[in-house]
Amino acid sequence: MLRIYAPASSANISVGFDTLGAAISPIDGSLLGDVVQIEDIPAGFELESAGYFVRKLPKEPQKNIVYQAYVLFSERLKLRNGHVKPLRLTLEKNMPIGSGLGSSACSIVAALVALNTFHNEPFSKMELLEMMGELEGRISGSIHYDNVAPCYLGGVQLMVQSLGNICQQLPFFDSWYWVLAYPGIEVSTAEARAILPKSYTRQDVIAHGRHLGSFVHACHTQQDVLAALMMKDVIAEPYRESLLPNFAEVKQASRDLGALATGISGSGPTIFSIAPDLAVATKLANYLENHYLQNNEGFVHICKVDNQGTRALG
Numbered sequence: 001m002l003r004i005y006a007p008a009s010s011a012n013i014s015v016g017f018d019t020l021g022a023a024i025s026p027i028d029g030s031l032l033g034d035v036v037q038i039e040d041i042p043a044g045f046e047l048e049s050a051g052y053f054v055r056k057l058p059k060e061p062q063k064n065i066v067y068q069a070y071v072l073f074s075e076r077l078k079l080r081n082g083h084v085k086p087l088r089l090t091l092e093k094n095m096p097i098g099s100g101l102g103s104s105a106c107s108i109v110a111a112l113v114a115l116n117t118f119h120n121e122p123f124s125k126m127e128l129l130e131m132m133g134e135l136e137g138r139i140s141g142s143i144h145y146d147n148v149a150p151c152y153l154g155g156v157q158l159m160v161q162s163l164g165n166i167c168q169q170l171p172f173f174d175s176w177y178w179v180l181a182y183p184g185i186e187v188s189t190a191e192a193r194a195i196l197p198k199s200y201t202r203q204d205v206i207a208h209g210r211h212l213g214s215f216v217h218a219c220h221t222q223q224d225v226l227a228a229l230m231m232k233d234v235i236a237e238p239y240r241e242s243l244l245p246n247f248a249e250v251k252q253a254s255r256d257l258g259a260l261a262t263g264i265s266g267s268g269p270t271i272f273s274i275a276p277d278l279a280v281a282t283k284l285a286n287y288l289e290n291h292y293l294q295n296n297e298g299f300v301h302i303c304k305v306d307n308q309g310t311r312a313l314g
């Protein structure tokens with residue numbers, strides 16, 4: 001029996017809509033992500049689901065993205081004259097759905113890595129990642145890799161989508177803490193994409209290019225102040241902030257408490273705040289617990305970038 005854990009991820013990082021994402025883990029060692037278990041059975045295929053957020057999954061098993069991952073993996077294996085073994089997948093759905101923490105990505109990545117490992121790795125990392133993007137695209141309406149890539153490979157990933165690579169890892173700032181606050185309400189990624197403009201002004205396009213280019217440069221030259229200053233979003237945040245509770249006020253208060261940057265994680269409603277040290281991270285966590293959470297489902301975690309990505313649990 002094999003158990004695969006896939007961590008939460010924060011897509012966009014404000015400055016790289018659909019092109020940047022980071023894998024994230026709480027510093028207290030708790031696992032913030034989904035687990036998929038795979039095991040032999042005598043014949044056929046079985047899917048079981050468990051975990052705190054199982055009640056939020058679609059009622060029909062065929063709509064569970066883990067089921068669809070199994071079907072896609074089987075089809076691709078068949079194209080190589082292979083066939084899937086009889087097996088049971090058990091999804092532990094620990095991630096809230098529609099959270100902005102890459103919940104569907106966690107399920108997709110854990111399922112495909114479990115299936116690939118169980119069949120002695122017939123697919124390369126990039127082939128598997130391409131399947132992950134296809135499945136993510138079915139959910140949100142368009143293929144984007146900024147959750148699945150960091151969730152799978154760990155670190156901060158830049159989607160280059162060229163020369164046979166879907167993504168490449170960026171050097172990042174090891175001292176930074178990420179404070180993630182999930183308010184406990186749901187925002188559908190498909191809907192949060194639908195409200196974005198179809199086109200942008202030349203001024204916005206130039207600003208976006210300057211921010212993203214300078215941010216990537218700052219990562220490579222390890223200029224943390226420049227990187228934090230460039231974490232500005234002209235593509236999504238101005239249109240999505242109305243979906244989040246008191247976002248402008250919370251962002252200003254986080255800045256006053258010492259946050260280097262604050263933005264929407266993925267398509268929200270989770271927000272992230274970057275702290276230069278643990279003292280500021282703790283202050284931010286306390287503030288967000290008291291001012292951003294909307295109900296008992298909400299949570300705040302002090303995190304760091306997870307450089308391991310998806311892995312087998314012992």
Ligand SMILES: Nc1ncnc2c1ncn2[C@@H]1O[C@H](COP(=O)(O)OP(=O)(O)OP(=O)(O)O)[C@@H](O)[C@H]1O
Nearest residue numbers: 064065097098099100101102103104107188189266
């Ligand atoms: N195993 C699964 N995990 C999560 N969502 C699933 C799963 N299977 C099917 N779904 C469906 O996929 C959709 C996920 O929606 P959405 O993309 O908004 O959530 P998300 O992946 O949590 O978003 P985000 O990437 O912002 O965290 C929901 O309609 C949900 O019912």
Ligand SMILES: N[C@@H](CCO)C(=O)O
Nearest residue numbers: 011018146189266267
């Ligand atoms: N880049 C995607 C991430 C969704 O999780 C978006 O912002 O729509």
